[in-house]
Amino acid sequence: MSGSDYSDDKKIRKIDSDILKFKQELQQAESEQAGIGARLDGEIERLRTDAKTKLDAYEAIRKRAREAEASWKEADKKYKKASGGKNAEISNTRKKVEGLKKRIKNAEKTKLKRIDEIEKGKMKIVEKAKKQKAKEMEKIKADEVGKVEEEKKRELGID
Numbered sequence: 001m002s003g004s005d006y007s008d009d010k011k012i013r014k015i016d017s018d019i020l021k022f023k024q025e026l027q028q029a030e031s032e033q034a035g036i037g038a039r040l041d042g043e044i045e046r047l048r049t050d051a052k053t054k055l056d057a058y059e060a061i062r063k064r065a066r067e068a069e070a071s072w073k074e075a076d077k078k079y080k081k082a083s084g085g086k087n088a089e090i091s092n093t094r095k096k097v098e099g100l101k102k103r104i105k106n107a108e109k110t111k112l113k114r115i116d117e118i119e120k121g122k123m124k125i126v127e128k129a130k131k132q133k134a135k136e137m138e139k140i141k142a143d144e145v146g147k148v149e150e151e152k153k154r155e156l157g158i159d
Contacts, residue, residue, distance in 0.1 A: 006012045 007016075
């Protein structure tokens with residue numbers, strides 16, 4: 001059976017047309033296939049170079065980030081030390097102030113106690129003087145009463 005025997009058939013002609021079209025597409029695809037490898041190799045090399053450049057940039061940024069982090073940590077360490085020193089100094093000063101206030105309060109209490117003791121001592125002296133004066137006055141009174149009594153007895157002739 002040869003193809004020419006059926007060339008009058010419409011379907012066969014359509015299939016032959018399709019085969020011819022497919023062969024042309026095959027030639028074109030084979031031609032593209034030959035050039036695609038070189039084109040893709042170029043694209044791959046460009047992408048590899050781009051990736052390498054970006055990796056280098058990334059590594060440089062990472063290095064700067066590590067250096068910045070180390071610098072930050074050092075600065076933070078100094079800050080915390082200074083802050084802690086400040087807090088300790090403030091705490092020590094606060095304790096000193098509280099201690100001095102307490103000492104002043106105690107000294108004032110002691111002073112008031114001493115003033116009270118002195119006042120009590122003065123009052124004792126005053127009371128003692130009053131008692132002594134009262135005794136003296138009592139004696140003078142008794143003497144005066146005795147004199148008046150004696151005088152009246154003499155006047156009255158009572159002896």
